[in-house]
Amino acid sequence: MRYTGVRTQQLDFTEFYRESKNACLFAVLVSVGDRDVAQDLVDEAFARAWASWRSVGRHPAPAAWVVRTALNASVSRWRKRRREVPLPEPGTVADQAATHGATDSSLDPRIMVALTRLPARQRQVVTVRLLLDLDTARTAEVLGISPSAVKAHLARAIAALRSDLIPETQQEKPSCTTTK
Amino acid sequence: MHDDEVITAVREQRDKVHSHTPVNQIISRGRTVRARRRIPAAASGLAVVAAAAVVLGAGLSGAFGSAPASGTSTIRTTAFTLTSHANGTATLTINSRVLLEPSTLQADLQQDGIPAMVTTGSFCSSDPIPAGFPRVVSQAPSPTTLTVTINPAAMPAGTELSVGNFQNSATSSDTAIELINTNSRTCSSALPTPPPSGEGVMFMGRGSGMGEPAGS
Numbered sequence: 303m304r305y306t307g308v309r310t311q312q313l314d315f316t317e318f319y320r321e322s323k324n325a326c327l328f329a330v331l332v333s334v335g336d337r338d339v340a341q342d343l344v345d346e347a348f349a350r351a352w353a354s355w356r357s358v359g360r361h362p363a364p365a366a367w368v369v370r371t372a373l374n375a376s377v378s379r380w381r382k383r384r385r386e387v388p389l390p391e392p393g394t395v396a397d398q399a400a401t402h403g404a405t406d407s408s409l410d411p412r413i414m415v416a417l418t419r420l421p422a423r424q425r426q427v428v429t430v431r432l433l434l435d436l437d438t439a440r441t442a443e444v445l446g447i448s449p450s451a452v453k454a455h456l457a458r459a460i461a462a463l464r465s466d467l468i469p470e471t472q473q474e475k476p477s478c479t480t481t482k
Numbered sequence: 483m484h485d486d487e488v489i490t491a492v493r494e495q496r497d498k499v500h501s502h503t504p505v506n507q508i509i510s511r512g513r514t515v516r517a518r519r520r521i522p523a524a525a526s527g528l529a530v531v532a533a534a535a536v537v538l539g540a541g542l543s544g545a546f547g548s549a550p551a552s553g554t555s556t557i558r559t560t561a562f563t564l565t566s567h568a569n570g571t572a573t574l575t576i577n578s579r580v581l582l583e584p585s586t587l588q589a590d591l592q593q594d595g596i597p598a599m600v601t602t603g604s605f606c607s608s609d610p611i612p613a614g615f616p617r618v619v620s621q622a623p624s625p626t627t628l629t630v631t632i633n634p635a636a637m638p639a640g641t642e643l644s645v646g647n648f649q650n651s652a653t654s655s656d657t658a659i660e661l662i663n664t665n666s667r668t669c670s671s672a673l674p675t676p677p678p679s680g681e682g683v684m685f686m687g688r689g690s691g692m693g694e695p696a697g698s
Contacts, residue, residue, distance in 0.1 A: 315505075319505050327500075328496040341501065344501065345508060345511070349511035352512030353512040408498055409499070417495075433496050463488050464488050
């Protein structure tokens, strides 16, 4: 029947949404730092994806399209309000997440803060390459940079994350009871 | 701490975050976004139509020497136009090029005294189908028309109109209308089948081959 195409599209989108909504939310959360804002941005980006599903569905990485749309909307929102988007304080993201159900409550604030501290390009590479699980070539395509640049940014990002996380790992020893 | 451990730690955080927004809510919002995009184009078209209506109205008024009918009101959205007439009937025109927001049309029909169940991508029917559909709904002669006239006074007690809109593409849709019993309503994603009696279902579709009303 003629409407079968629309129903197939809806099933297709529903499957895409189910598979990628959490990763997209986390990717946006890492950049904007606020759980509620991230949820609003991602919901709106998915709605726009459905509104243009004929083209977005053929995008090489629809999840990356959603994240990019959400982050572009975040920038637009910031421009409208003309105020700085505050970088989340250590623990803020994890604390906010705790109010969104038990499944979010065990976020590690050290890792979240370490991610937000990354330079923008490194964070983009981490987002697309690690959080959205795209390979190096596809990550390069989505971000408009070369594959070697992806590898370089990812290596630097992982080094930065490691240096942020290593002291805390050492504090996991029973003798250490204080954190800074 | 090796690279793999860092990557695993990051991915573990990702897997702890869960979005709880239902997909239906996203799709509903997406439809609004899509409809809103079409408003500028539709608005320019409506402006032309409105201007023509004013001219036609003035011409007819002069030709027949009568004042505009009192008690007539029109609700106009990008997806449909619903005009209620002084005699209690209502004329519904559906714009097949714009996605229909079912709750809006359903509320507007009910405001005009027409109990209705409006759906998109599905259709509600009942068994048995109540009699009297041709007295309730009449369609303009053109097989491709998207305009029907509804007479709520002819609706038997305990019945409602089922209006199912199926979007074929971004720019066309088919709509089926049926008189159903409210108490035995069942809904499915399939288009309705015209009953053997020939009474009950009317299709409004542009070039879909479904334009011929099943009613006698």
